[in-house]
Structures are given as C-alpha cells and as structure tokens.
Amino acid sequence: MKTFSWKTGMVAVVLIAAVIYILPTLVPGMWPHKKINLGLDLQGGMHLVLEVDTDKAVENTVERIIQELRGILKKEKIRYTSIERIEKIKISAAISQEYSDGFNKVLDDEFRNLRIVSKSGTEQGVNIIMDLPEDEVREIKKMAAEQALETIRNRIDQFGVSEPDIRNQGEKRILIQLPGIKDPERAIKLLGETALLEFKLLDETNSPYEAEKGTVPPGDELLYQIKVDRTTNREIKTPFLVKKQSLLTGASLADARVQIDSQYNEPYVSIKFDKKGARIFERITGENVQKRLAIVLDDKVYSAPVIQEKIGGGEARITGSFTTEEARDLAIVLRAGALPAPVKILEERTVGPSLGADSIKQGLASMVLGGILVVVFMVIYYNKAGFIADMALILNILLIAAGLAAFQATLTLPGIAGIILTIGMAVDANVLIFERIREEIAVGKTPHAAVSAGYDRATLTILDANVTTLIAALVLFQFGTGPVKGFAVTLSLGVVSSLFTALYVTRIVFDYLLLNRKLKTLSI
Amino acid sequence: MQFIKPDINIDIIGKRKIGFIVSAGFILLSIVSLIIHGGPKYGIDFSGGTVIQVKFESQVSIDKIKTGLAEMNIDKPSIQAFGDTKDHEYLIRTDMSEITEQGFSKKIQESLTNAAGSNAEVRRVEMVGPQVGQDLREKALFAMFYALLFITIYISGRFELKWLLSGVVAAALMGSVYILSLLNMSIPFLIFSALIVSLVLFWFLEFKYAMGAIVALIHDIIITVGIFSLFGKEFSLPIIAALLTIIGYSLNDTIIVFDRIRENLRKYSKNPLEVIINKSINETLSRTILTSTTTLIVVIALFVLGGGIIHDFAFALIVGVFIGTYSSIYVASPILLAWQEFGRKKS
Numbered sequence: 001m002k003t004f005s006w007k008t009g010m011v012a013v014v015l016i017a018a019v020i021y022i023l024p025t026l027v028p029g030m031w032p033h034k035k036i037n038l039g040l041d042l043q044g045g046m047h048l049v050l051e052v053d054t055d056k057a058v059e060n061t062v063e064r065i066i067q068e069l070r071g072i073l074k075k076e077k078i079r080y081t082s083i084e085r086i087e088k089i090k091i092s093a094a095i096s097q098e099y100s101d102g103f104n105k106v107l108d109d110e111f112r113n114l115r116i117v118s119k120s121g122t123e124q125g126v127n128i129i130m131d132l133p134e135d136e137v138r139e140i141k142k143m144a145a146e147q148a149l150e151t152i153r154n155r156i157d158q159f160g161v162s163e164p165d166i167r168n169q170g171e172k173r174i175l176i177q178l179p180g181i182k183d184p185e186r187a188i189k190l191l192g193e194t195a196l197l198e199f200k201l202l203d204e205t206n207s208p209y210e211a212e213k214g215t216v217p218p219g220d221e222l223l224y225q226i227k228v229d230r231t232t233n234r235e236i237k238t239p240f241l242v243k244k245q246s247l248l249t250g251a252s253l254a255d256a257r258v259q260i261d262s263q264y265n266e267p268y269v270s271i272k273f274d275k276k277g278a279r280i281f282e283r284i285t286g287e288n289v290q291k292r293l294a295i296v297l298d299d300k301v302y303s304a305p306v307i308q309e310k311i312g313g314g315e316a317r318i319t320g321s322f323t324t325e326e327a328r329d330l331a332i333v334l335r336a337g338a339l340p341a342p343v344k345i346l347e348e349r350t351v352g353p354s355l356g357a358d359s360i361k362q363g364l365a366s367m368v369l370g371g372i373l374v375v376v377f378m379v380i381y382y383n384k385a386g387f388i389a390d391m392a393l394i395l396n397i398l399l400i401a402a403g404l405a406a407f408q409a410t411l412t413l414p415g416i417a418g419i420i421l422t423i424g425m426a427v428d429a430n431v432l433i434f435e436r437i438r439e440e441i442a443v444g445k446t447p448h449a450a451v452s453a454g455y456d457r458a459t460l461t462i463l464d465a466n467v468t469t470l471i472a473a474l475v476l477f478q479f480g481t482g483p484v485k486g487f488a489v490t491l492s493l494g495v496v497s498s499l500f501t502a503l504y505v506t507r508i509v510f511d512y513l514l515l516n517r518k519l520k521t522l523s524i
Numbered sequence: 525m526q527f528i529k530p531d532i533n534i535d536i537i538g539k540r541k542i543g544f545i546v547s548a549g550f551i552l553l554s555i556v557s558l559i560i561h562g563g564p565k566y567g568i569d570f571s572g573g574t575v576i577q578v579k580f581e582s583q584v585s586i587d588k589i590k591t592g593l594a595e596m597n598i599d600k601p602s603i604q605a606f607g608d609t610k611d612h613e614y615l616i617r618t619d620m621s622e623i624t625e626q627g628f629s630k631k632i633q634e635s636l637t638n639a640a641g642s643n644a645e646v647r648r649v650e651m652v653g654p655q656v657g658q659d660l661r662e663k664a665l666f667a668m669f670y671a672l673l674f675i676t677i678y679i680s681g682r683f684e685l686k687w688l689l690s691g692v693v694a695a696a697l698m699g700s701v702y703i704l705s706l707l708n709m710s711i712p713f714l715i716f717s718a719l720i721v722s723l724v725l726f727w728f729l730e731f732k733y734a735m736g737a738i739v740a741l742i743h744d745i746i747i748t749v750g751i752f753s754l755f756g757k758e759f760s761l762p763i764i765a766a767l768l769t770i771i772g773y774s775l776n777d778t779i780i781v782f783d784r785i786r787e788n789l790r791k792y793s794k795n796p797l798e799v800i801i802n803k804s805i806n807e808t809l810s811r812t813i814l815t816s817t818t819t820l821i822v823v824i825a826l827f828v829l830g831g832g833i834i835h836d837f838a839f840a841l842i843v844g845v846f847i848g849t850y851s852s853i854y855v856a857s858p859i860l861l862a863w864q865e866f867g868r869k870k871s
Contacts, residue, residue: 041833049656184649185629346653350629355577355647362831369829370822377818381525414762417834420826421769421841424819425776428811431818432780435811442530461783464682465776471674472772476765479667481660484765491769 007508014500015395018402025405036404038179039412039486042360044353045179046187050152050343052172055088057144057341058137062089065111069093072110078102081124089131090117096125103128144340145172152176152343154336155190159329173346184350186329194298194342195333197250199284200242202292202304208239219244223294225301227321240301242294247284249338252277254314256334258327261319267327268319271334278314286310297330363416371397371423378427382434384523388509389430392501396426399497400490409493412486422494428465429502433458434524447522448514455507462503470495528810536853537802537861543854547743554750561753567760570661572621572654576632577647580612584640589614592639596632607832612642615832621653662711664764669715671768672741673697675775676722680734683782690734693725732863737778740856744774744847751843757836766840773819774848777812778856784808785857797864801857809853816849 025035040047062085069091073080080103081094091114095103107114113136117129132140149168156164156178165177181187203220211222225238254274260267273281284293285307294304295318302320322330375393379386400419404411437454445453473495476488513519536543558564568575578589586603593601598618606615629646636644652660673694680690701718705711719742726735745767752759784804792800823845827838 344653345651346656348649348651350649352645352647354645359831359833362829363834366822366826366829370825373821373825374818377821381814383525413834414765414837417762417826417830417837417841420822420830421819424822425773425815427818428776428815431811431814435808435814439530439807457787461780464779464783468675468678468775468779469772471678472671472768472775475667475671475674476768479663479670480765481663481761484761487762487765487769491772 007504008512011505011508014399018398021402021405022398025401034405034408036401037408037410038356038360039410039415039483040177040179040349040356041351041413041483042356042363042411042416043179044181044351044356045177046181046184046351047347047349048176048178048188048191048345049169049347050148050174050176050191051346052145052148052174052339052343053341054141054144054172055341058089058132058140059085060341061140062091062132065114066091069106069111072106073103076102076106078106086129089137091130093128093130094122094125095128098125100126141172145174147340148343149174151337151339152191155332158332158336159187159190161187174343180353182353186325188345188348190329190333192343192345193333194339195250195336196298196338197253197334198246198296199248199281200244200246200294200296201288202294203241203243204292206241208241211241212239216241223296223299223301225304225320230321238301240294240304242296242301246296247293248273248277248280250334251338252280253334253337256331258324258331259317266319267322267324268317269322269327269331269334270315270317273314273316275314278312281314281316282310282312359413360416363413363420367416367420367423370420374423374427378430382524385434385437388506389427389434391509392430392498392506393423393426395501395505396494396497397423399500400493403493403497404490407489409489410486411490412483414483415486415490418487418490419494422491422498425469426494426498426501429458429462429498430506432462432465433502433506437522437524441522441524447519450522451507451510451514455503459503462499466495466499526810527813530810532809533802533806534809535802536805537798537858540854540858540861543858547747547851547855550747550750551743554746554753557750557753561756564749564753565756565758566657566661567758567763568617568621568650568652568657569760570657570664571619572652572657573617573619574621574649574651576616576649577606578614578616578632578636579645579647580614580636580640581643581645583612584642586614588640589616589636592632592636595635595639613647613832621651621657660761664761665711665715667764668745668768668771669701669718671771672719672738673722675741675771676726676731676734676738679737679779679782680726680731683733683786684731686729686731689729690731693722693729693731696725697722730863732860733782735863736782736856736859737775739859740778740851741771741774743851743855744770744844747847748840748843752840755839757839760836762834762837763840766837766844769841770844770848773844774851777815777848777852780811781805781808781852781857785860798861801861805853805857812849812853816845819845 028035066083066085070083073083078099079096080099081096083091083093086092093103107116113132114130115133117131119129120127145168149166152174153166156166156176161178161181163179165175167175169175176191178187203217206217206220208222211217211220216222220241221244223240223242225240227236227238228234229236252273253271254277255272256269258267259270288307289309290306292304292306295302295316297318302318318330371393375390378389378393382389397419400422403409404415433454436458437450440450440453441447470492473488473491477485477492480488514522589603590601593603593616598616598620600618602617604615604617606613629649633644633646677690677694680693681687697718700721701714704714704717709717722738723735725731726738748767748770752763781804784807785801788800788804788807789797792803795803820842823838823841826834827842830838
C-alpha cells in the first residue's frame, strides 16, 4: 500500500525532526542547535520595566536654550532683566524697552524654533513668553526614549549579561530582561543612574556650611560628597558650594577606564576627553590654576581637586575611594554616556536562581505524576487502544518540547502548567474518536469500518473544539506578557500537536493493526 | 471499561430548572461575595505593590519578621507562610511600589536576618508600579473580551453559517468599544456594556448557538471569580491566563455537545428539540466525564506538587474544569431550548 507507507514516512520525518530539536536540551553541547529557552521564573533573573522621564528631557532642552540665549545676548551686549524657565517648558523673558528690538533680532536670527506665546508691555519694558512647537516637543521626547534605550543597551553590554532582552515598550517605556543575573542591586544601580558628569568650579568665597543653613548665594548650588567608611559602614556627607554653570560635561568624553593607583593601591577611573573636550579642559585648567574643580556625577560631588597647573592632553582622573566594582561600574556608565532623562523603575521582578530551580523541579514532578496517572487510566479504560492513545500522548509532549526549541519560544512556569494541562486535554481527541468507534461497534460494524467511521465523524468535532482553544491561546499570546505569553505558547503548541497525533498518527497505527496485522477484534 | 452505559438516558433537560436554580444560586453567591469584599481582590500585578518571598534557615516568628520590616519603614505588610512549613518560607506583601529602588534587597535581607535571628534569603522580589498595574489590568480585561468575541464569531459562523453576519457583529462591537473608550469610560464597565450589546445582538439575529455558548462562558467566569473572592484569593496575571483557559476548555465541552445536537437534528428531525438535546447530552456524557477526569487528574497533580507559585493557578483550573463541565451540560444546551419555547409563545 503506497499511501500508507508515505504517511508513515511523514510521521517518521516529524519524529526525527523533533528529536533533533530536543537533543541539545537533553545533552548540552552535542548538537549545534539551540536549547529550549528558560524563562526568568525558571532560571532566575530580572525583569524590569523602566520609564524614561521624557518631560524632563524637554525641560533640559529648554534649559539649554536659555543658557544659549543668555550667552548670545551677553555677546551682543543686549541687557535683560530676567530670562527664566516657567511652567516647566516655557521661557519667560523680561527686556527693557531700549533693548527690545535687539532681542527680537536675536530671536529671529538664532532661535527660529522658539514660538512666541504672548507678549505684554510693562512699565519697564516687555515680557515675552516663549515655548517650543508641539512637533519639536514630540521629537525631543521620541529621541530621548530612543537614546535612553541605546544608552541602557550599551551599559548592559559592557556589564556582561548573556542574552539580555532590551526593547522599547510603548512610547517611553523600556523592557529589560536579564537572565541569570547574580546581583540585581548592582544592575538596578547601573541602569538607573543618569550618569551626567559635570565639571564645576567651587565657590571658595562663601562657606558651604553657611549655605547649608539656607542662604545659597545666587549662581551657586549646594552639592554633597558622600563617602562610606569601609570599616564602620557609616556615610559621611560633606557639603560643597559650587557654581551652577557646568564648564564641561560627560558628553565630551572619549573613554573611561579603571586604573589602580600605585601609591595607595586604590582603583580610580581615568577619563579621556575628545579633541574639543580636551581643548576646553586645557582652557579651564589654564584659567583657574590654584582653584578647586569639582567633579560632579548626578549632582553628587566625587572629588574636588585643586588645579595645580594647566592640563593638556585631555586626560583626568576621578578618585573617590572606590571599590574595584564601583570603579568598574562608574567607568561603564561614563563610557556608555548619560541618559538623556532620568528613568524610573515601574516594574521589577527578580527571581533568585534557587527558586527557579525549585520551580522546574516541582513543575516536572507534577508533570511526571500527572502524565503517569493519565497513561495508566487510559489503559485501564480503553484496554489496548489505550496504549495507542498513550503513545500519541507521549509523542505530543515530545512535539511540544521540540516546538519550543524550534521556535526559540521561552518556557515559563505557567508554560509548564500549560503542558500539564495539555496532557489532560490531549487525550480528549482520542476519547472522542474511541467513543465513536465504540458506538459504531455497538451497532455491529466490523472493526475496520468502525474505525473509519469513528475517525470520520469525530474529526470535525475535534477541529471545532480545538480551534476555539487555539483562539483563546492566541488572544492570550497577543495580550499577555512574560510568563502568560509562555503559557499561551505551550497551549497553542499543545493544541496543534494533539490534532496531529490524534487525527493522523493514531489513525496510522489503527490502520496498520487492522490491515497489515489483520486484527479481527478491537480491544477498545 | 465503561463509566456510563451507552444506552443511558438521564432526563437532564427535564430537570433543567434545577440546573438554572443551582446556577442562579452560585452566581448570586459570587456577586454577594464580590460586593462584600468590595470587588475582586487584585494581586500586585493589577493593583501595584511589592511582593517579597523570603526563606529563612530556621523557624522564625511572624512578629519578628514584622519588626524587621518596620525597620525598613514598611508599614502594614501582609505576611504569609508560603509552601511547606518545613521550608520556613514567607511571602511579604505591601502596597508600596517604590521601595525597591536601590540597595533594597540587600538591606531587607540584613534587617530580616537581624530581626529574626535566622539567615534570610530573598528569593523573589516583584514590584509593580501603580500605573503599570492599571495597564496590566486593562490589557487582561481586553484579552478576556476579545477571546469571547472571536470565539462567538467562530461559533456563529461554524454552526449557523452566518459568517458574514457574525463578521458584521464583530466589527460593530469593536467599533462601539473603540468609541466608548474615547469617552474615558472605565474598562470593566466598557466590557460589561459590550457584553450586553452582544447578547442583545445575538438575540435579535437569532444566533442561538453563540448565545448558548457565551452565556455559559460568562456563567463560568462569574462563578470562578466568585469562588476566588469567596476563598480570598488574589487575581494575578497567571489567573487571567487560567480564566482564559477555562473559557477554552468549557467551550470545548459545549461545542462537542452542540455538534451532536446538530447531527441528531438532521438524523431525527421529527423528534421534539428537547428529546434531541437530551439524547445528545447523554450520548456525549461518557466522553465529557472521561476528559474531565483526565484533565482533573493532571490539574490536581499540579495543585499538589506544582509548588506555591503555581498553586492559585492550579486552583483556578480545578474550579474551572468542574464549572466548565457542568455548564456545558446544564447551561449551554438548555438555552437553545429556552429560545424555542420563547418563540413558541410568540407565535
């Protein structure tokens, strides 16, 4: 019988393919193909959803525009009463009457993107409120989200996590999956740091302790240096009064790496500026010899060394009694660049590796027990035909596992639950067929006719029943996240493979038994 | 072996009023429980908050854990023993969702170890911010709604060959959900109104099979949610997955009975509908019970051995298998009949 052997061949091909896909999971390294991916809940790891504060990015841009505007006005010798950021992203400028024309000219020449919201005359002059057009605001936000993703990806790459998954989620969210991470605290710190590096001059004419009491001189700000005493674990906060204006930022960095101070045997971070940065650094140090320059990262002072001489060559060092780990992380964030806006953790799920291992163990245990019970039950209920259903069941589990490996889907704990549920439901198709066959035999048909009729009449019902489950599974896949998606995947795979085994494979076995072995009675 | 003799003929349809009363009772109980508890109890996935799973080396008291948490400024934590008592494992929940920022795990590990006098291991930390919680909740509800929608389209298409009409209904529903969502209506209310609209549409378009199936599904979901509320269990993302699976499973059963009804309607067209429905349910009873048994076997295995994290999920599935099986026998099919009776009175 030609068609018969063709069918058997096809099942053999599917079986071999399944084994090929499963082998690497069972015997690691023996096959070039990939293993089944384990979800974070099974192998331990970290799932994070970050939100980029894109509003802050817009505020920063407006702030920068104000700085530029002030600079140009100073150069053009146009006096202004005040230029300030108001209502977060608007600029308010107060100009006396005599400079008003000059100011307008500067706006027309240099700041064409600024939109004038309102203009009002006062006794002293004019008050102008400006803002950025919506298109531009939207663009800034989009860029900030993209750049944040890029920066975070860089940091993680340098941190050294194998197979991280980092992607945008919606407009300003970033989804990060870090499997097998050992120190989640460190990862959060590394990812969350804005890492805005600034060089600012110290205000040495005023006392920071006076400023602490409440009066910060105009143009200054109060920042702290925080050191942790290694022996007592006590935090020491030292106040510094620095000029608000930052002379140079981390944007001009070309490289940052960890080095060890040979004298004190302490790690420090050596930084290297790009060409433009090196020139600026040389000028700053040249103009401010014997003054103190504060190295500020995210509004925290790391060190404030006295400039001994003009420094050429564009190299500097950041010291701050680091551990090697801290120094390494600092170098990473400096190399990867600053985040364009602060990020906030919206969702964090951390599963320790030991818990993951327990979950696998328990999941597999319930799978084995449930499976054995069902297998035994089927044999008791359907006698020899029960064996055929059991064979289909085992093939089913094999195919689900192979499907997971082939599609590189992720196996999660609910995913294992999905497989277990499939074991229970997979026999349903066989049950439907077997019950039909029993009915046909009861009307007095021969085994062969009963089997044919049984399959024919059950097929449509089985399809209907499974398509609906498949619909539910696909919707779950579409809307689900993380573990739930894993459940949807195994459920879908289970439905498809149970259709295949029940309608196709078991039929071949029946045909073989009835036609080739010429069985006269059916044990069902 | 056989559980049920092939020629069995239980008068299920004749006793359908009992079924309706039982269902109504359960639904009422569910609604009352939900009202008393102020709606479903959301886990951190949906309400935001933090869950910390800690394992201690030896026996500790909950009071000591509380002291340790108080040091971390965690107020009103709920502390629950988790899994086997010999594991000394606890689940700590709090509404706060911004505490995991920096150095949190390490600090909590230290302060718990100090307070309890036993080495603590933080095995799992889950933090969901309030905004994300709301997003996840909406997504989950939409998932349920779309699953119901697509399934009814499929049923009305397959069983009544009204593909075009069911497509139109689907489009109308999706459109109205979209328009209503523009009005900033709360999502549960939105989905509730969409369901009412679908039921009315099915009624007027005479989609009786779809009607029977969807009423059975809503019945199943309400009761499962009610039982969850009754037992004080929390809703999390995996539970939504379980609910959707129950939808799929219950529908499996319903469709198999419906298929039989259609087949028998053709075969014995002269018999009254109630006899045919009764016969069909009886003919498929053996299969229904068998499949429910095997499914229950594995789900109970999962419940017993699957470990704490999967416990509630397995519980939902167990409840769902029972209710799904019951509803396909006592709810979905009798609704077909209710239709006809109503029609008879009209004419």
